[in-house]
Amino acid sequence: MTKQFETKTVHIRHPHIQEDVSKATPIYQTSVFAFPGLEEVEQYYAGERGYLYTRNGNPNQTELADAVATLEEAEKGVSAASGMGAIMAGLLAVLGPGDHILVSHEIYGGTYGLLHNELSRFGIEMTSINLNEEKTLDAFVTPKTKMLFFETITNPLLSVVDMPHWITQAKAHGLVTMIDNTFATPYLVRPITYGAELVVHSGTKYIGGHSDVTSGVLVGRQDLVARAKQIVETYGASLSPFEAWLTARGLKTLALRMEKQCDNAKEVAEFLRSHPKVKAVYYPTEQETAFFHHHKQGAMISFCLADEEKIYEFYRALSWIKLAPSLAGVETSVSHPVTTSHRAFTEEQRQATGITKGLVRLSVGIETARDIIADLEQGLGAKS
Ligand SMILES: Cc1ncc(COP(=O)(O)O)c(C=O)c1O
The missing domain is CATH 3.90.1150.10 (Aspartate Aminotransferase, domain 1)
Known part of the structure; x- marks a missing residue:
């Protein structure tokens, strides 16, 4: 079918790369995916095709999330528009109105603000604990407590808590442990291997490593990450394809x-x-x-x-x-x-x-x- 100029201008053909395999991951800089027919749309909803709309998923987001999950030895991962987006999704995957979370007294100010100013509005309560001084969680856990959150290396005083001990403590009380591993990275420590359920990163930091990207990744237990992914999609905290690509590129080193x-x-x-x-x-x-x-x-x-x-x-x-x-x-x-x-x-x-x-x-x-x-x-x- 011959097309007129206007139609040809809009419908620039892009090469199909099935035969010519690009060594580097292409950037899927697209907000939406095209389908040959309605049958393929149905296949997407049946879980047989990967992508429909970038807020819900994109190959670059998947590449980054899977890479961090692999390095952290986690079952599954989800990327987010920032470390804060990933932290929010992880917290909300577990916490609901009336729930209570225990957090280390030394945490990133943004995480403290999210819990103190925002999640508190939804009836989520927080108690800060000095994990370097306390020995057990016994005095802090209530019937409403669901989670323990801390950082592997704290900011800015760089203290390291006894992570294996606190994960064991959380397990004894039936709590989900979520660890911010931004400062340590999986090169130094993999909290999942000690029993943590969720690990979060500001990809903006060592994961990306070049101060040229803002991103976040949450990895961990399959069911919790699946719930967190729904939250990322619904709250609109999805990572842009280019930012995902840059972060994954940085991660290689x-x-x-x-x-x-x-x-x-x-x-x-x-x-x-x-x-x-x-x-x-x-x-x-x-x-x-x-x-x-x-x-x-x-x-x-x-x-x-x-x-x-x-x-x-x-x-x-x-x-x-x-x-x-x-x-x-x-x-x-x-x-x-x-x-x-x-x-x-x-x-x-x-x-x-x-x-x-x-x-x-x-x-x-x-x-x-x-x-x-x-x-x-x-x-x-x-x-x-
Ligand atoms: C330990 C830690 N966690 C989370 C964050 C938040 O990450 P982002 O700025 O990518 O949202 C930061 C940011 O400095 C951080 O230092």
């Missing part, structure tokens, strides 16, 4: 990046510990991380300046290390929790937690450790 970043961090932590202008260094100990793979302790370090008033000069004096309030990229970067993630803290909370004006959070990258140390030395030597 996770092991190499983590190995180098963790090794660099160890050297940098030693340097900071011996520096007279640094009064405290927060970096997981070998003892705390005994259950991590590869004998590594993560690639994040926080430290406090001896003279907190020098904080502005410190950031200004850095030559190439960027001040950027995120983490986990291949480039080393620094952030300032007090003026960003923990801005809402009162002076009292700052003193109580140690998240004070002089605290610097350092995300160690893949550069040469000596260069990272030299730039930090320049920052610490800054004259006012």
